[in-house]
Amino acid sequence: MKRSNIWILIPGLNEEKYISTVLKKVKKHTNNIIVISDGSTDATARIAKKYTDHVLSHSINLGKGAALNTGCQYAFNNLGAEAVIFMDSDDQHDPAEIDDFIDKLEQGASVVFGVRSFNEHMPLFRIIMNRLASVTIYALFGSYIPDIPSGFKALSKHAYSKIQWEAPDYAVEIEIAAKVAKYNIKYEVVPIKTIYHDFDRGVTILDTIHMIARILSWRISL
Amino acid sequence: MSIFQIVSVLFALFLMYVVSIHRRKAKLTTTEVSFWYSMWAFFIVIALFPGLLLGITQQLHFARVFDLLVVAALMVLTILVVINYFTQKENQKNLEKFVRKQAIDEQNT
Numbered sequence: 001m002k003r004s005n006i007w008i009l010i011p012g013l014n015e016e017k018y019i020s021t022v023l024k025k026v027k028k029h030t031n032n033i034i035v036i037s038d039g040s041t042d043a044t045a046r047i048a049k050k051y052t053d054h055v056l057s058h059s060i061n062l063g064k065g066a067a068l069n070t071g072c073q074y075a076f077n078n079l080g081a082e083a084v085i086f087m088d089s090d091d092q093h094d095p096a097e098i099d100d101f102i103d104k105l106e107q108g109a110s111v112v113f114g115v116r117s118f119n120e121h122m123p124l125f126r127i128i129m130n131r132l133a134s135v136t137i138y139a140l141f142g143s144y145i146p147d148i149p150s151g152f153k154a155l156s157k158h159a160y161s162k163i164q165w166e167a168p169d170y171a172v173e174i175e176i177a178a179k180v181a182k183y184n185i186k187y188e189v190v191p192i193k194t195i196y197h198d199f200d201r202g203v204t205i206l207d208t209i210h211m212i213a214r215i216l217s218w219r220i221s222l
Numbered sequence: 223m224s225i226f227q228i229v230s231v232l233f234a235l236f237l238m239y240v241v242s243i244h245r246r247k248a249k250l251t252t253t254e255v256s257f258w259y260s261m262w263a264f265f266i267v268i269a270l271f272p273g274l275l276l277g278i279t280q281q282l283h284f285a286r287v288f289d290l291l292v293v294a295a296l297m298v299l300t301i302l303v304v305i306n307y308f309t310q311k312e313n314q315k316n317l318e319k320f321v322r323k324q325a326i327d328e329q330n331t
Contacts, residue, residue, distance in 0.1 A: 036325075056325040062318055070322045078330065168318055 001106050001156070005082040007032040007075045008098065011067035012089030016042040023051035025095040026087070034075055035089070038067040044089075054079070064151075065165055065172030076157050085112075085154040092195045093152045100190040101154040110159035111180050111187040113145060114152030116194040129208045133174055136212060140219040143181035145189075149173050152192050159185050167214065174211045178218045223270070230269035234262040 008026055010033065012019055019035070026033055035048035039061030048055045056070055068086060075081035083105045087093045097114065104112040118127050130149055138144040151173065155163070162183050165175040180187055241258040244250045250258070268275060272287040284290040 054329065056329050058321050058325050060317075060321060062321055066318050066322070069318075070325055073322065074326050074329065078326065168314070 001082045003030075003102055003106070004032065005080065006030075006102055006105060006154075007034055007079060007081045007084050009034050009036065009068060009071035009075065009084050009086050010048075010089045011036040011038055011064055011071060011086075012040065012044055012048075013038045013061055014040045014042045015044050015089040016040075016047055018091040019044050019089050020047050020051075022087070022089055022091050022095070023048060025091075026098070027051060029095050029098045032081075034071050034079075034084075036067040036071045038062060038064070063167075063169035063172075065170070065175070066168040068172060069165070069168075072155070072160050076160060081157065083154060083156045084160070086151055088151040094193045094195065097152070097190065097192050100192075101152075104188040104190060105154055105156060107188075108186070109154075109188040110156045110185050111176075112154040113147065113177075113187060113189045114150050114192040115147040115189045116150055116192055119194060122194050125205070129205070132208070133177075133211065133215075136215050137174070137177050137181055140215060141178055141181035143184075145177045145181060145187070148177040150192070170207050171211045171214050174215060175218065178215055182218075227269050231266050234265045234269065238262045 008030060010019075010022065010026070012035065015022075023033065023035070031052070033052040034054040034056065035045070035052060037045035037048065037055065037057045039058045045055050045057045054074070056074055058067065058070065072084055075084050085098060085101050087095070087098075093114070101112045101114070116122065118130070122130075126149075130147060133148040134144055134146055137148065149170075153176070155176075159180075162185060163176055163179045165172050165179065167175045179185070238259060241250070241255060241262070245255045268291070272291075275287045275290060279287050279290045282290065284293070
């Protein structure tokens, strides 16, 4: 797998506060960047266009899963990508770790999960929900995948074609994990840093309950 | 005539009016208009003459006509909820596909 065929996908909704910082950092490691502005009403897309020619703009907000799907389809069908790496647009991920993902992909991994260390920086509630998601997937699909809600992960084209998630929202993270476990797709994990800026953002307890209900439905349907 | 019957008839007449509004705005086909008018007309008849259903009520071993109507109403509601669920899901998928295509096409041009 050529490094030039690996693209970074950064979905975002109204991230004008962080997108510039994120893209500056990512550009130090690769120029293969696709930003998906998921119905942003602020300057996210305009700012992103200063750093990359590949900015996809959803006219309305569809959700993270749908935005990632748009990015994947564009990368694999239009740019000839062989793999993609997902990153959050709110500067929660350290782009210096992109190379770790690329190394794993080059070694033949189809899916690479970025796994945060559970330390004092991660709120207790999130640790509990995080573990609960992994345990639920293990109980239902027989594979323990740590830190499922982490948005820093990589997929090869082959893995994407097998997973083909349907979740348009945050449940995409757990659907990917469930399908990786279900289809026995070869995966690797890489340790990543835990960076939190805004504790009131991201996955809420309602999202978590919703996700667990979805896992049960996938267990029945997959 | 009991208060309950009067309220039921007024309710059905109101919904017939709603159907006629949608007919005037051409939001419903002739078949749909006929179906809903017939449905509410039937509802009025049953509300005024519940005894008409006594035979079916006994046949199905319901204690009262009211019980039969409650069960029938719940079945209708369930059907409508299921139909709405699938329609909404289909619409969501179509919307997602449309927005995605639009975003990729704009980027390619």
